[in-house]
Amino acid sequence: MAMLRAALQQRQRGAVGHHGLPALDQVSPGGGSEDLSPVRENSRDIPGAGGTPHTRRSSGFNIKADTATLIGVATPQAKRNCPAFVWLLDFKKSPLQPTARLSPCTFLLRLLLVFLIFMVISSTLPVGAVSEATVGVNLFVQELPYQRLTGHDGTLSTVTTLDDVVLYQRALVTALLPIEAYGNQSRSEVPYLLRVDRLINSIVVAQRRVDGTNCAYENMQSVYPECFGGLDEDEHREPFAGHPYDDGLGGIHAKMPLRRDEALHAWHRLEAEHFWDRATREATVRFAFFNANGPFTGYCIVKFTLSPYGNVGSEVETRWLRLQPYAKEANGGQLVFYQVATLLLLFLLLLETVFHAYHQPHVRYRLAYLLRPFAMYDFFILVTVYFAFDAWVTYISGPNRRNFDPESPQFTKIAGLADEFGAFLFYMSLLVLLVAVRLSEFMVLQDDLANIYVSVANALGDMGMFGFFFAILFSGFVLAGHVLFGTEMPMFSSLGTTASHLMLWLLGLGGGYRELFTKPGGLIYLGLFIFVCLILILNILMALVLVAFDPSEKEALKVMKFTVKDRPFNHHLADSICDVCQVSEFNGDLYRGHSMDSDEDGDGTYDDDDVEKAPLIARPTQEEDA
Numbered sequence: 001m002a003m004l005r006a007a008l009q010q011r012q013r014g015a016v017g018h019h020g021l022p023a024l025d026q027v028s029p030g031g032g033s034e035d036l037s038p039v040r041e042n043s044r045d046i047p048g049a050g051g052t053p054h055t056r057r058s059s060g061f062n063i064k065a066d067t068a069t070l071i072g073v074a075t076p077q078a079k080r081n082c083p084a085f086v087w088l089l090d091f092k093k094s095p096l097q098p099t100a101r102l103s104p105c106t107f108l109l110r111l112l113l114v115f116l117i118f119m120v121i122s123s124t125l126p127v128g129a130v131s132e133a134t135v136g137v138n139l140f141v142q143e144l145p146y147q148r149l150t151g152h153d154g155t156l157s158t159v160t161t162l163d164d165v166v167l168y169q170r171a172l173v174t175a176l177l178p179i180e181a182y183g184n185q186s187r188s189e190v191p192y193l194l195r196v197d198r199l200i201n202s203i204v205v206a207q208r209r210v211d212g213t214n215c216a217y218e219n220m221q222s223v224y225p226e227c228f229g230g231l232d233e234d235e236h237r238e239p240f241a242g243h244p245y246d247d248g249l250g251g252i253h254a255k256m257p258l259r260r261d262e263a264l265h266a267w268h269r270l271e272a273e274h275f276w277d278r279a280t281r282e283a284t285v286r287f288a289f290f291n292a293n294g295p296f297t298g299y300c301i302v303k304f305t306l307s308p309y310g311n312v313g314s315e316v317e318t319r320w321l322r323l324q325p326y327a328k329e330a331n332g333g334q335l336v337f338y339q340v341a342t343l344l345l346l347f348l349l350l351l352e353t354v355f356h357a358y359h360q361p362h363v364r365y366r367l368a369y370l371l372r373p374f375a376m377y378d379f380f381i382l383v384t385v386y387f388a389f390d391a392w393v394t395y396i397s398g399p400n401r402r403n404f405d406p407e408s409p410q411f412t413k414i415a416g417l418a419d420e421f422g423a424f425l426f427y428m429s430l431l432v433l434l435v436a437v438r439l440s441e442f443m444v445l446q447d448d449l450a451n452i453y454v455s456v457a458n459a460l461g462d463m464g465m466f467g468f469f470f471a472i473l474f475s476g477f478v479l480a481g482h483v484l485f486g487t488e489m490p491m492f493s494s495l496g497t498t499a500s501h502l503m504l505w506l507l508g509l510g511g512g513y514r515e516l517f518t519k520p521g522g523l524i525y526l527g528l529f530i531f532v533c534l535i536l537i538l539n540i541l542m543a544l545v546l547v548a549f550d551p552s553e554k555e556a557l558k559v560m561k562f563t564v565k566d567r568p569f570n571h572h573l574a575d576s577i578c579d580v581c582q583v584s585e586f587n588g589d590l591y592r593g594h595s596m597d598s599d600e601d602g603d604g605t606y607d608d609d610d611v612e613k614a615p616l617i618a619r620p621t622q623e624e625d626a
Contacts, residue, residue, distance in 0.1 A: 049595055087216040094444050095454055097568060098590045098606075099369035101356045107442040111351060114435050116342040121428050122334040129294050130320050136194050141302055143314050146171035148595070155285035156302075158314050165304045172302060173203060173267055175258040176287060189259045197298065199258055201411040205270065206250030208282040211238045217552045229308050231281045241273055250284040255411065281306050288414045290323075295330055297409075321421035323406060323414075325396075346385060353378065362586040368574035369496050369590055374441050374575050375570075381434050388427035395420040459545045466544065477502055477529055484521050506533055546614050560595055567591045 079086050087104060095098035121127070142156045146168045159168050181187050191199040211234050215227035237245055240252045253272060256263040270276075276283060283304045290297050299319045306312050326332035353375070360366040369375065400416040405418065443449040478499045485492040491501045491512055501512070516522030569573075571591065588605035590596070598606045 008159065010280065019162075019406055038092075039518070042238055059604065061284050065441040069080070080251065081120060087487055092445060093596075095450060096367075096440065096457055097372045097374075097446075097570075098596070099356075099365050099372060102442055102445055104445065105440065106349075106352060107445065108192075109352075110435060110442075113342070113349070114343050114432060114439075116345060117428060117432050117435065119338045120335070120342055121425065121432070121442060123331060123338055124322060124325055125296060125322060125425065126294055130296060131293075133291060133296075133298060133320075134250070136319050137197075137298065137300055137318050138316055140170070142177075142195060144168075144175055145173060156314050159314055161280075162280065162312070163244070164274060164304060165283050165306070166271065169283065170267055170271075172285050173205070173256065173263060174260075177201060177258065179260055179262055180181070193287075193289050193617070196293070197291050198288055200288040200297070200409055200414065202255045202257055203263060204249055204253050204255055204286040205267070205275075205286045207276060209235050209277075210281055211236050212279060224238035226278075227308075228279045228281070231235075235281075236279070243273065243275075246412070246584065248301075248411060248419070250286060270316050281308070288409075288411060288418075292329075295322065295324075295327075297418075298415065299414060302427070319422050321395075321418050323409065323417070334384075348605070350382075361584050363590060364571075364574050364578045364586050364589070367577060368568075368571045371570035371573055372569070373566070374438070376460065377434075381431065381438065384427055384431050384434060388424060388431055389563040391420060391424040391427055395424055455545065463541070463544060466540065468496035468596065472531060473537070475497075477525075480525065484525060485519055488519065489515060501535075505529070556624070561593050562591045562595065563593060564591050582604075 016167070030490045050507065059485065066137070088108070089103055091101045091103040091107050104602065121267035142433060145153045145155060146164075148154045148162055148167065154164065154168070156168065159165055176193065177191050179187055187447045193199055208231055210228050212226040212228055213234070215229070216224040229457060236252075237247075240243055243252050243254050245252050254266065254275070256266045274290070283306070285302045286300065288297065297320070299321070301315075301317045301319075303315045306313070322330055324330060324332075325335055326605060344389060357366050357369050360369050397416065398420060400413045404410070404413050440453070443453040471500070478495060481492050482495055482498045486494070486498070488499070492498045505513075513526060516526050586592075592606075596606075
């Protein structure tokens with residue numbers, strides 16, 4: 001047990017010190033395990049240390065910062081008259097980053113930012129109504145019957161040949177422009193999809209094709225004289241049979257009016273011209289529609305991909321947008337309010353970052369503050385905000401808005417606007433996720449959660465090299481699975497699909513295990529995967545987290561003497577940059593043999609000793625003389 005404890009302490013010293021936490025144990029020159037930490041010397045004076053090491057106690061991580069003093073709310077009068085306000089502005093330092101300043105106020109502001117971004121999305125597009133519309137359109141397209149060459153009826157899922165593709169598309173164009181209703185009644189000429197969505201402008205039938213080549217063996221060229229490869233190899237990007245090419249409309253395309261007779265006549269003309277042939281690698285039917293109840297506009301693409309090896313795949317994609325998001329019918333005023341509120345809050349959070357960077361006690365700490373991990377994360381959030389803002393400006397006033405006719409929207413412009421609106425929604429959705437994850441730093445405001453936060457940070461550091469080892473093992477299973485079973489099982493047909501299915505297996509969410517039992521080598525492959533990845537790897541991950549979590553050690557952080565070796569990487573980088581620029585040293589640096597509790601006034605200077613020498617303001621008070 002003594003040897004195990006010594007090994008555990010040595011492991012904790014290496015892992016924790018690497019991430020900016022103190023090295024609790026050191027190895028004596030003689031090779032034995034000797035406890036040299038100042039914490040151990042004073043362990044009898046530390047509540048909870050040396051008694052019951054597995055007892056969960058408050059860690060006491062929360063070290064006061066001087067932000068409240070700087071803004072003038074730390075006075076006794078303020079604490080007496082406005083206790084709630086003082087609590088909101090009760091800034092504290094992070095146990096992992098001495099430059100960070102966290103408070104309930106900044107946490108609530110970031111939580112409000114998540115809400116505002118979500119409300120911007122909801123005000124831009126009614127997600128619930130759009131979800132119902134998507135289900136309706138998908139059912140209409142997927143369950144639409146057509147007659148195959150064999151005389152049997154089929155649906156979208158039974159399309160397996162080029163002939164099926166053409167016959168299904170003809171049935172779809174016909175169904176989009178119906179003339180009959182129940183009770184032997186006739187419909188009006190106004191085209192409504194599902195009786196609720198008004199079709200817009202036209203229906204577009206398009207294809208992407210490739211140029212023919214000669215790829216057969218020399219002695220087989222008479223048998224197989226012409227080859228048609230995949231789209232990635234040689235797509236034909238020129239007009240074909242008098243039909244123009246437009247990448248945004250699916251390649252070579254033809255527009256059909258929303259009048260049934262004219263549309264079917266145009267379709268029969270395409271069939272007579274043999275518009276689709278062996279060179280076709282993608283065929284699509286595109287139509288747009290408007291729902292005034294939303295109000296929103298939909299752009300549906302029914303796409304067929306024809307592989308040069310005989311497989312035909314189908315896909316239904318519906319994109320949504322609001323052509324006039326600021327109209328009163330779409331509650332445009334509400335959208336403006338949430339957009340302005342979001343921008344103001346982002347500006348306020350930016351000012352808070354600048355404020356804390358400026359009021360760091362030294363240039364070295366200012367730079368370290370701007371280089372800390374969560375600061376870099378904030379910079380990434382700002383970049384995402386820029387992309388979202390740029391996508392919205394492009395959607396509202398970009399090229400597709402020029403000469404746009406809202407009464408009779410041009411199909412080409414609707415297709416372009418749908419892509420731009422989709423890009424905006426992508427960036428906004430990503431922004432919600434990023435800002436929500438950003439809240440994890442504020443776990444340190446609560447003592448028990450601070451224990452978990454520091455433990456997870458230590459474990460994540462240890463998982464760096466372990467992740468590299470795991471990636472090698474997992475890649476081996478991906479390559480082996482693709483080679484062994486890729487020719488017979490679609491889930492292993494490519495490296496990407498193999499990796500995705502194995503990841504689902506790793507999380508216990510996938511299927512297809514039984515099919516491997518009948519394949520040569522399948523039982524061995526599955527057994528090794530379960531043992532190595534599901535049992536061994538997951539238990540190692542759990543062990544890393546459990547070993548890193550030790551509340552009895554972390555309770556001593558406040559009085560521990562930090563050294564240069566304990567610096568986080570952002571302090572290393574900041575000091576290196578400052579050394580190159582010949583910036584003066586900072587004696588009050590925490591990592592120059594000081595402890596967290598030595599900064600009693602919270603100004604970020606840690607060499608005050610027993611008597612407070614630094615004033616209650618944050619400025620470089622501990623620089624060395626020239």
